[in-house]
Amino acid sequence: MERHEDDLVRLSWLSAVGLEGERLGVGILDALTGSHTIRRFDLPVPTMLPAVLRQLLLPVMWDALGLPRSRTQWAERMARGAFSDAEKEKISDYLESRYADRFRIFSERPFAQVAGLTALNGRTKTSALLVPSTASGNNVPLFSALSEADHLDLSPAHAVLWLLHAHCWDTAAIKTGAVGDEQAKSGKTTGNPTGPLGQFGVIAPTGSTLYETLLLNTPYWPDGLPDNDRPQWAWDERPASSGAKSPATPSWSVRPAAGLLDLCTFQSRRIRLVPTRTEQGVRVRQVVVCAGDRLTTWSEYELHTAWNHTAKPKAGQPARRPRRHTSGRAAWQGLGALLSLSVPAEGDGPYTSALLRQISDLQADECLPPGFPLGVETCGLEYGNQSAVVENAIADSLPLPVASLLADDDWLRRAVLECVDQADRVAKALDSLLSDLRRAAGGAPLPRDKGERPSARLLHTVDDRMRRLLAGLRTIGDDYDMLEQAQQAWEITLHRAARQEADALMAAVPPRAVIGRTEKINGKEVVFRSGKAAGAFYARLNEILPRVSETAALGGETA
Known part of the structure; x- marks a missing residue:
């Protein structure tokens, strides 16, 4: 196979969007050195972004350049807005000289894989095993366009993306036993956890360019990276005393994370992509996926979760x-x-x-x-x-x-959280109104896990306005008057949306709800009537949205 066909450094396998909205195809080298010209990646699924950042781009950057040692160093990098010529040279040397042979897909030491990996039963599985949205094994999505009997032809570019995704998000439970894995029993391994990112909710800060996003996801540590912390493609440089198994072999380890590079690139599975020549070129139709490393401690290095x-x-x-x-x-x-x-x-x-x-x-x-x-x-x-x-x-x-x-001057944070809390409280008030109206009509409140609720419709209605509010607050500076105006506008938005939902609920109740009925709750008789329910709701709404209620009291417009 020609080098350029599987060379992740030079092959244009990552789809990106430029600053002017143009479509770009980049390899690892161009993605990093030209990161200031890239707005974002265009990836098949959102869960792929942290996989590409953590398994590839960030570790290459950190290992080639080192971490910033102080806030000042970090700020200097951010202020430049791009890698310096010296930094680009270091990245180029790292990818094209030091580890060029480690970033090929189908080589003797394939990237993020085990060369020659063979299942104990000698079989391979469809490449759909790497793609959660397609049917494979136990994972049978309701609307999958393919069955397990169908071929899923993955181009080398897409195969690598789903390879990285599997290392981060693969399902748990039983995995195929591999030849050479002494821990496999009866042709399989059990007790496999999900991929590391599947164990928490990922939070990744982003900027206006890929360069800014890379910096925002880079910590500054006074001592830098630990000496024994190496990415998976440089595993042979780790001290032999670590006792961990090489990710390039079928054997796997239960071990602590050695550091940030190890945590982000550790191989939670042992995988081999099987290339096939087709009329469309090289495609991956079959894969081998086996058990991989399991980390016992990692939280001290984890950056991407609350x-x-x-x-x-x-x-x-x-x-x-x-x-x-x-x-x-x-x-x-x-x-x-x-x-x-x-x-x-x-x-x-x-x-x-x-x-x-x-x-x-x-x-x-x-x-x-x-x-x-x-x-x-x-x-x-x-x-x-x-x-x-x-x-x-x-x-x-x-x-x-x-x-x-800002931790010390938290006026904006308090305002943002007040807006979020108001939406939550208004949503709950609408659900309470629905419950009271159902009781007034002779029914019972909706079970907690069933039925469509007005709270969901309300939050969907105001979703776009909340995002516009947050985007606008990014440029508010110290303008307290503008903040007050923004909060006033938010309360008006909530009030309008809530009133529309409440009017729809009131219009749907039968006439008997006006008379209502009496129930015993906790030993006390409680009367439920539609008018009483509406009155309680609007009183609650005025309490939650004080700016709107104050404007109304003064005779101003609220809706």
Whole structure:
């Protein structure tokens, strides 16, 4: 096979969008050295972005250039807006001289794979095994266009993307036993966890260019990277005393993470892509996927998740655990956790990712301008049936006012969280109105996990306005009057949307709801009538939205 056909350094296998919206095809070298000319990647699924960043681009950058040792060094890199000529030369030397042979797809030492990996039963499986949205084995999506008997032809570019995705997000449970894996029993290995990113909700800060995104996902550490911390393609440089198995062999280890490079690139599976010559060129139709490394400790290095802190954990349980995203909730509904900059002083609670805490420190030292176009990409997978199948994918992107991450001067953060809390409380008030109206009509409240709720419709209605609000607050500076106007406009938006939902609910109730009925609740008789329910709802609405209610009291326009 010609080198250019499988050379990830030079092959244009990553689809990207330029600053003017133009479509680009780049390899690893061009993606990094030209990162200031790239706005974002155009990837098949949102969960692929953290896989490409963590498994590839960030480790190459960190290993080639080293981490910034201080805020000043970090700020100098960000201020340049692009890699310097000297840095580009280091990256080029790293990829084209030092490790050129480690970034080929089908070579004697294939990238992120095990050459010659063979299942104990001698069989290969369809490449659909790498793609959660297609049918394979236990994973049978409801609307898959393919069955397990069909071929899924992956180009080398797409095969590598799904290879990285599998290392990060693969399902758990039983994996095929590999020849040479002494831990395989009866042709299989059991007890495999999901891929590392499947164990938490991913939070990745983004900027206006790929270069900014790379820097925002780079920590500054005074001591740099540990000496024994190596990426998977340089595993042979680790001290022999580490006792861990090489990711280029079928054997695997249960071990702690050696550092940031190891954590981001460790091979949670042993995989081989099987190339086939077709009329369209080289394609990957078959793969071998076996058990890979399992990390016992990793949280001290993890950058891309928020945490739940437990003040008094149970015996043997850690004081903090990674948070997962909730299906059906927009990212802005979880801003309370994203903007929690420190461990709760008392009791249990969330606190945000190491990278967002770092951005808070950088903003406090004016290393980032107040109007910096910070964004946040969130994603996760929901697994079912012992984590052996993928049930749902969660993904969202969010503009975030960088000033809301200031720890000392938290006026903007409090305002943002107030807006989020108001939406949540109005949504709950609508659901309470629905329950009261159903009782007034002679029915019962909807079960918690069934039925369509007005709260969901409300939050969907105001979703776009919330995102516009957050984007606008990125450039608000210290203008308190503008902030007050923005909050006033947000309350009007909520009030209008809530009133429309309430009017629709009232119009749907039968006439008997006017008379209502009496129920015994906790030993007391409670009367439920439609008029009483509406009155309670609007009183609650005025309490939640004080600016609107005050304007109405003064005779102003509220809707």
